[in-house]
Amino acid sequence: MTTDPAALLPPDLADFEALAEAAREALPEPYRAAARAIVLRVEDFPPEHVLDEMEIDDPFELTGLYDGVPLTEKSVMDQPLAPDTIWLFRRPILDEWAERGAEPLGSLVAHILVHELAHHFGWTDDEIARIDPWWE
Numbered sequence: 001m002t003t004d005p006a007a008l009l010p011p012d013l014a015d016f017e018a019l020a021e022a023a024r025e026a027l028p029e030p031y032r033a034a035a036r037a038i039v040l041r042v043e044d045f046p047p048e049h050v051l052d053e054m055e056i057d058d059p060f061e062l063t064g065l066y067d068g069v070p071l072t073e074k075s076v077m078d079q080p081l082a083p084d085t086i087w088l089f090r091r092p093i094l095d096e097w098a099e100r101g102a103e104p105l106g107s108l109v110a111h112i113l114v115h116e117l118a119h120h121f122g123w124t125d126d127e128i129a130r131i132d133p134w135w136e
Helices: 013-025 031-036 048-053 090-100 105-120 125-131
Strands: 039-043 064-067 085-089
Touching: 013 031, 013 039, 013 090, 013 105, 031 105, 064 105, 085 090, 085 105, 090 105, 105 125
Parallel strands: 039 085
Antiparallel strands: 064 085
């Protein structure tokens, strides 16, 4: 690691993907196996159509998103239109990380990934908050 501040660069998309993959692999079974079945996408910002659909004006407000049908709502009769996907948005995550100050970036990425993965399992935001009070 360099000690020259002028040489420091923010983590890029590949770095974020590596952090998310490490967090996914650190999950206990059976969650790890289920998480491996979900596509993981890392982008700088959410797509405009997503922000419009969610009625979000500021793209920095959305750090992650689960796009799919929760396991609690799936049927064997359903024909999937697209794979279940967890999106992580690098720039909003970096902003939140900077605001928090002392939180390791890998921990923040892991918490966001777990939050979105919980939606895959069909947990509501209230259930997630009871399980993971980190968000308070």
